[in-house]
Amino acid sequence: MTNISMSPFMNKIEWIDPPRKFTMPHFIPYKGDEDPDRHLKYYRSTMILYKNNNAFMCKNFTTTLQGEAQDWFHTLSPQSNQSFNELSFVFTKEYSSNRSIKMTSDHLFSIVKDPQETIRDYVKRFKVEKAKIVGCNEDIAIVAFRNRLPTEHPLFRKLIMREE
Incomplete structure (x- = not known):
């Protein structure tokens, strides 16, 4: 044929x-x-x-x-x-x-809260970025989130107290 x-x-x-x-x-x-x-x-x-x-x-x-x-x-x-x-x-x-660049949990350390941004908006933005990471390490995510919060914010103190 x-x-x-x-x-x-x-x-x-x-x-x-x-x-x-x-x-x-x-x-x-x-x-x-x-x-x-x-x-x-x-x-x-x-x-x-x-x-x-x-x-x-x-x-x-x-x-x-x-x-x-x-x-x-x-x-x-x-x-x-x-x-x-x-x-x-x-x-x-x-x-x-x-091809999409596969992000790791370490990417979350680059997410910085803008001084004019509300905590609520920062949390939303952080969650969106975290959701893009396949197999995101929760421990790293928590540390990255906490490290970018203003130290005077009550949520920062709450997260620190939880670790002690």
């Missing part, structure tokens, strides 16, 4: 049809300007029921690309891809510069 298109997928992928009664889930299109790992994780978790259907995972993934990312996909060499793992690898390699 000959190649049916200039698709980057091997024929065994190109010829596969979607599963019967498949309804495309809603995806936020990947345009090439965000973290590729986050998009892949979202795609895999949404398509979990089809994870063993390698060909379908490949073909369906391309429908989540838009703009620059869709253009990039069409630059791949014909018949160059034979699995979703390969597609994932070339995708993340292409957009690796857009």
